[in-house]
Amino acid sequence: MIAQVLWALMAVVLSIGACWLYFAGSNILIDTWARQRVLSQRRHSQVQPWLFLFPALFLLALFLVYPVIKTFYLSFFDGNGETFRGWDNYLWALSDPQFLSTIKNNLAWLIIVPALSTGFGLLIAALADRVWWGALAKSLIFMPMAISFVGASVIWKFVYHYRGPDVEQIGGLNALVMAFGLEPQAWITLQPWNNLFLMAILVWVQTGFAMVILGAALRGVPTDTLEAARIDGANPIQVFFRIVLPQIKTTIIVVWTTITIVVLKVFDIVQAMTNGLWDTQVLANLMYDWMFRGGGDEGRSSVIAVFIMIAVLPVMIYNYRRMRAEENL
Amino acid sequence: MKRFRIGSLLANLALLALVLIWTLPTFGLLVSSVRDKDQLAESGWWTALSSSEVVEQLRTAGRDQQLQEGDEYVLRGALLSGTEILRWGSNSRAPEANQPNTSEVLRSGATLTVFADGRYEWRHSEPYARSRGLRVFVVAQMPPKFTFDNYIEVLTSEGVAQAFINTFTVTIPATFIPIMIAAFAAYALSWMRFRGRATLVAMILALMVVPLQMSLIPLLQLYNSIGGWFGVSAKSYPGIWLAHTAFGLPLAIYLLRNYIASLPGDLIESARIDGATHFQIFVKMILPLSIPALASFAIFQFLWVWNDLLVALVFLGKSPEEIVLTSKLRELLGSRGDNWEILTASAFVSIVVPLTVFFSLQRYFVRGLLAGSVKGG
Numbered sequence: 284m285i286a287q288v289l290w291a292l293m294a295v296v297l298s299i300g301a302c303w304l305y306f307a308g309s310n311i312l313i314d315t316w317a318r319q320r321v322l323s324q325r326r327h328s329q330v331q332p333w334l335f336l337f338p339a340l341f342l343l344a345l346f347l348v349y350p351v352i353k354t355f356y357l358s359f360f361d362g363n364g365e366t367f368r369g370w371d372n373y374l375w376a377l378s379d380p381q382f383l384s385t386i387k388n389n390l391a392w393l394i395i396v397p398a399l400s401t402g403f404g405l406l407i408a409a410l411a412d413r414v415w416w417g418a419l420a421k422s423l424i425f426m427p428m429a430i431s432f433v434g435a436s437v438i439w440k441f442v443y444h445y446r447g448p449d450v451e452q453i454g455g456l457n458a459l460v461m462a463f464g465l466e467p468q469a470w471i472t473l474q475p476w477n478n479l480f481l482m483a484i485l486v487w488v489q490t491g492f493a494m495v496i497l498g499a500a501l502r503g504v505p506t507d508t509l510e511a512a513r514i515d516g517a518n519p520i521q522v523f524f525r526i527v528l529p530q531i532k533t534t535i536i537v538v539w540t541t542i543t544i545v546v547l548k549v550f551d552i553v554q555a556m557t558n559g560l561w562d563t564q565v566l567a568n569l570m571y572d573w574m575f576r577g578g579g580d581e582g583r584s585s586v587i588a589v590f591i592m593i594a595v596l597p598v599m600i601y602n603y604r605r606m607r608a609e610e611n612l
Numbered sequence: 613m614k615r616f617r618i619g620s621l622l623a624n625l626a627l628l629a630l631v632l633i634w635t636l637p638t639f640g641l642l643v644s645s646v647r648d649k650d651q652l653a654e655s656g657w658w659t660a661l662s663s664s665e666v667v668e669q670l671r672t673a674g675r676d677q678q679l680q681e682g683d684e685y686v687l688r689g690a691l692l693s694g695t696e697i698l699r700w701g702s703n704s705r706a707p708e709a710n711q712p713n714t715s716e717v718l719r720s721g722a723t724l725t726v727f728a729d730g731r732y733e734w735r736h737s738e739p740y741a742r743s744r745g746l747r748v749f750v751v752a753q754m755p756p757k758f759t760f761d762n763y764i765e766v767l768t769s770e771g772v773a774q775a776f777i778n779t780f781t782v783t784i785p786a787t788f789i790p791i792m793i794a795a796f797a798a799y800a801l802s803w804m805r806f807r808g809r810a811t812l813v814a815m816i817l818a819l820m821v822v823p824l825q826m827s828l829i830p831l832l833q834l835y836n837s838i839g840g841w842f843g844v845s846a847k848s849y850p851g852i853w854l855a856h857t858a859f860g861l862p863l864a865i866y867l868l869r870n871y872i873a874s875l876p877g878d879l880i881e882s883a884r885i886d887g888a889t890h891f892q893i894f895v896k897m898i899l900p901l902s903i904p905a906l907a908s909f910a911i912f913q914f915l916w917v918w919n920d921l922l923v924a925l926v927f928l929g930k931s932p933e934e935i936v937l938t939s940k941l942r943e944l945l946g947s948r949g950d951n952w953e954i955l956t957a958s959a960f961v962s963i964v965v966p967l968t969v970f971f972s973l974q975r976y977f978v979r980g981l982l983a984g985s986v987k988g989g
Contacts, residue, residue, distance in 0.1 A: 284777045287933075291781040294853065295788045302792050310891035328805070331890060335800035336812075338793045339861055346827060346858030347819050353830035364833075403630070410627040413620065420627050422974065424634045429970035430963045431919030433938040437945065437959035438637045441644070441952060453656050453952070455640060487634065492981065499982055519619065548823050551921040555942045570825050571922070574832075581829050588825040595821050603818040610810030 362580035404493025425491035432551035500534035648757035649953035671745035692730035707749030762957035786856035794864030802873035871905035908980030937962040
């Protein structure tokens with residue numbers, strides 16, 4: 284076991300060493316050539332950036348750009364990637380009841396999770412600024428960000444644990460329900476509400492993120508605007524909705540979109556909690572499922588990935604344009 | 613003034629309620645992981661500090677230990693110690709028939725007495741014949757019991773210790789390899805002039821949101837064919853290191869570029885005029901100045917790789933030598949779904965490292981989050 288860790292450490296040293304050798308070697312070489320006028324100054328400054336960029340660009344091209352193109356390509360082929368099938372896979376998806384119910388679930392995730400995470404994040408950030416133990420509260424609510432989705436699933440599966448109505452409940456939620464004199468429920472199989480119980484896990488993880496970002500934005504709101512509103516007789520609720528909210532609108536949109544993208548990729552929670560049973564499937568898990576189901580169907584799996592990609596596309600294009608504009612200033 | 617106080621009280625209470633909702637599930641997991649496994653299966657973790665009533669089947673001593681007192685044969689001893697017996701019985705159908713300190717005449721004609729402190733006495737005119745003792749059922753008050761047995765069990769017999777090492781084996785290289793690659797690229801994208809720079813920066817930022825699902829199938833094909841050529845397994849540690857390195861690069865380049873581009877330009881200009889090459893400037897000035905940004909990214913990447921399930925499922929095997937904690941935990945959820953002593957202890961083993969990293973380096977984490985998100989998205 285120790286040997287394995289040593290091996291990993293050696294891999295770190297070796298790979299960083301190799302990178303270093305490449306960067307140092309190529310740059311010293313080209314700088315020397317430039318000084319000896321083997322290479323013109325102009326050529327030197329044209330080539331050097333690409334020496335700095337090459338390893339990163341190579342990895343990005345191989346692991347992200349090429350696969351994205353290939354996945355689009357594969358989505359027009361059959362399960363083995365051999366026979367061209369045109370739009371068949373897309374038509375299959377749009378008529379497959381399982382795919383359609385997955386899309387329905389995903390839409391619910393897309394609406395509910397970002398809304399609740401952003402809402403709770405904003406509420407907590409606003410409340411924490413008003414109490415003396417706010418920093419501690421924020422730190423505790425932020426904590427789930429460090430926990431894996433699988434770990435969070437174990438934590439919440441325990442909360443949702445169900446035993447028959449005649450025995451003592453060991454799951455927190457059912458104990459609470461019984462304390463109010465109601466019947467315990469098997470939450471995870473309770474359709475369609477079980478989807479909400481899975482979403483709650485992601486809200487639990489993502490709220491800390493929303494809270495930190497929105498908290499910073501709240502503190503950035505100039506105090507004189509708040510003072511002015513108070514002097515004019517606005518109550519705290521009015522100040523919040525009329526003065527603060529409009530000023531942090533952009534940040535709210537950023538937080539909302541970031542969480543939306545996390546939701547589109549959510550895989551681990553569904554995989555660990557239900558693996559899509561009891562009508563809780565989501566696209567990312569369905570895609571993984573088709574990757575291996577019956578030996579794997581690359582065409583169908585690719586189509587599902589393409590649907591996720593299409594959903595992400597508007598954000599991608601927006602990011603690209605905004606960055607271009609910033610760079611050209 | 614009074615209004616304000618009510619508002620403040622409400623704020624305190626509301627925040628307290630939210631904090632409890634956010635922390636109690638994790639706290640319950642932690643408490644459960646150190647409880648005795650029988651108590652864990654019987655009662656909620658919030659009762660962990662109170663003692664519980666349990667029904668137990670115990671045995672008296674056998675014939676070898678009987679004594680002869682006058683013309684009677686006697687068996688004496690203690691069924692339990694350290695607890696109080698609430699009720700007892702000699703028959704499985706009526707385990708709660710008798711009060712402590714009372715006697716029952718058994719069908720054999722013997723008299724059995726059980727005392728509240730756990731002692732018993734069996735008397736009969738004929739000797740006790742069997743080598744195994746007599747069955748006695750007791751309802752006893754069991755004090756709360758905390759133990760590390762659950763941890764010992766998951767670490768030794770469930771393979772969680774090996775999975776822990778495997779996770780480290782994946783995480784360390786996957787955290788450190790991208791840093792230098794990204795830092796060089798970020799410098800070129802901030803302080804070197806070349807055609808197409810703006811497009812390149814924008815493209816890398818766009819790659820930040822590409823779903824991993826788009827990469828999995830082609831990369832798996834690629835790994836399979838490379839594995840085929842060299843006659844090795846397609847699933848290997850170097851394979852997953854490279855995958856995590858590449859998937860982490862867009863965020864790394866973005867975070868580091870934001871930071872490096874905000875360093876004072878005069879500094880770099882004057883060094884250029886003094887004849888320093890870009891490579892010297894990067895190594896001697898930029899790299900040391902960028903330590904906080906490098907730390908931010910390292911924490912992100914560490915948490916992301918440690919907590920990842922998808923990439924590990926696709927690019928690593930499920931053999932004991934390769935399975936990572938998240939994958940192991942998912943497997944245990946399926947196979948040991950009702951053994952909460954196993955699940956809670958394993959889950960805690962898997963979250964203790966990221967939680968430690970997170971709480972000790974929270975400042976850098978928050979800084980990175982703000983740098984990456986307020987502008988990005």
